[in-house]
Amino acid sequence: MITALWIMIALAALLGMILGYASIRFRVEGNPLAEKIDAVLPQTQCGQCGYPGCKPYADAIAKGEADINLCPPGGEEGIHKLAELLGVEFKPFGEDAQPKPKAVAFIDEQTCIGCTLCIQACPVDAIAGAAKQMHTIIAAECTGCELCVPPCPVDCISMLPIEEKLTNWKWRYPVYELRQTS
Amino acid sequence: MSKLHSFHGGIHPPTHKKESTQSPIMTAPLPAQLIIPFRQHAGEAAKPVVQVGERVLKGQLIGEPVGAISSSIHAPTSGTITAIELQQVAHPSALPDLCATLVPDGLDEWGVRQPLSYRQLSSVELQKHLRRCGIVGMGGAVFPSDMKLSHPVVVNTLIINGAECEPYITCDDMLMRERAEGIVRGIEILRHALGTDAVLIGIEDNKPQAIAAMQRAIDESSHPFKVVVVPTLYPGGSAKHLIKVLTGVEVPSGKLPTDVGVQCFNVATAYTVHRAVEHGEALVSRVVTVTGNVEHARNYEALIGTPFSDLVALSLPKADTDRYIMGGPMMGVELPAVNVPLVKASNCVIAASDALFPPQPPAMPCIRCTRCAQACPAELQPQDLYWFAQSDNFGKALEYDLFDCIECGACAYVCPSSIPLVQYYRYAKSEIRARDLEKRAADLARERHDFRQFRIEREKQEKAERLAQKERAAAEAKAAAAAVAAATPADPDADTDDTQQIRIDAALARAKEQAAAATPKNTETLTPEQRAEIEAIEARRAKIHDLAADAGADDEPPKNSQGN
Incomplete structure (x- = not known):
């Protein structure tokens, strides 16, 4: 009877040690769920979700602190993807967070005074320029987050919607012509 | 005669x-104006150089290639460039x-x-020449031909595509x-x-005269x-399918023909290569079929940039023509x-009318008869791809190898429900x-944002380090001064606690020394009257100085004290 008890205690201690070692040896760095969520987010870093960037929002969703419908740049498709990833119901956008067509910032270089405030605001370093030098947007790297618009003291930044060109044209979803019969 | 192979499906x-x-081929007359797009090939558009x-x-070169996959654009005839602007081109989007x-x-x-004698030239020199001459695949894909010659693996079979499988062309x-x-x-x-x-x-085998001529x-x-x-079977003119029929080798999904040691060129491309190398002529014209709902269907040798309306007018379109198709009826x-x-x-322009191409009846639901799968030359499951495409299930469509689809239209041709499958x-x-x-x-964007965060953090740290270093230096200087003060107790007036005061005192002393050393240079040769005047001024100055010192001692501004 006592022997059995000792065997059980020894087994428990051994297994406990193995588990303890494994939890140190095979520790997963970071939060894998947050990484997966971050991969779905559009990386505009616009802060429209109320968090300072896509990664913090992903962390908040992973912890269950934030809703999945707070990212307008991701569009409804983004919500669907998040819902699928997290196994929750789709949730439509709120009244104040509607997706807008994609745009890039444009600096009116005649008006720019070279104050560098927009450069400091840009989350992806997509503005080139220096103090008292003209600034310009690197359009290929602009995410259209609009964060550079409010700091500009001379209101020289505007958001230009991305136009459809031959290079970004897409085939349309097939539609059928309805013909009037009578 | 080598043994022929076959591919799956076809119509x-x-x-x-x-x-x-x-x-016979007729040379089209010179049009009143030519419109030459700078994007006529796969890859980057050419850059205007006129x-x-x-x-x-x-x-003459009017557009030079930009980047690796690009080609040159040339003036098709002599004349004046009157505009370089956005214009409507032959593209289904109707965008300029x-x-x-x-x-x-x-x-x-x-x-x-x-003209070059190619036998002395290396492959690389020939590639450069073809790029300069704007030679691209004339079968319809317009891939730059120089790129197709620059292959990293050994090619042991060259296939020339004269199948021309699509109807009308x-x-x-x-x-x-x-x-x-x-x-x-x-x-x-x-x-x-x-x-x-x-x-x-x-x-x-439906071109006996061409076979005999070749x-x-x-x-x-x-x-x-x-x-x-090869037997007539649509789409036997697709490069991958012709390779399969001629050699029995199947180009694997996502691979290029060169990966299986085969390269394929169209007969018209071979002809333009001949013109470019042996006559030094850039690609400025091509043979185009004008057919369909016209009185005189035939082929024209037309300059690049000729408006289709000019060509069509030569063939006299019938009255009920209501639209035009570029390419064949299947893929155009x-x-x-x-x-x-x-x-x-x-390669072709077809005048179309409702009589010639009756409008598709309304699409009916897919009944999964799999006739499309039987016809598909790429051995795909078109009915499944249709289902995934129409429900935006793109991940699944990729899994079912959507990108192996050559958009030949065989599936839509056999579909009993008239579903526009290729459009999906x-x-x-x-x-x-x-x-x-x-x-x-x-x-x-994520990478750049992460780097920005990292940079801001690094700058913060560097600033903090600099500050700490300054403070350390100041503390050291203070300690040194204290040590000096301790070593020289003969100077009891020195404020040993304040290094800054020490420095100020030292600077003042230096300034005094300098002032004493420098004698005014313009006072040596003065008249006695002038000296007397200077002395009077100096005396006044000293008096004001004393007054100011008094006022300062009273802790009141001198102006006020004088006013009182």
């Missing part, structure tokens, strides 16, 4: 080739693209032509009938550049090329307008491509 649509092969108002000669407008002067004067057929010698010369140049031995020329030209040239007659696209220009890819595949493909680009942009 036998009515060929309608006889209409346009009754008369100015508006400039006179150009035939074959950058084009040069050329008003011909009627002289058709060639610029410098540099006869430009390659007529070219082979009339210019077989040039084609054979071009094939020899391509063979030389690739360093291959075996050359197979695949021609469908065979005759080969016999005369004594090159060991082999003409292989409807032109947004008939006055858009002919480009390097334009095109939609899904362009959506997937767009998403891929978005994903890459997002990854770039």
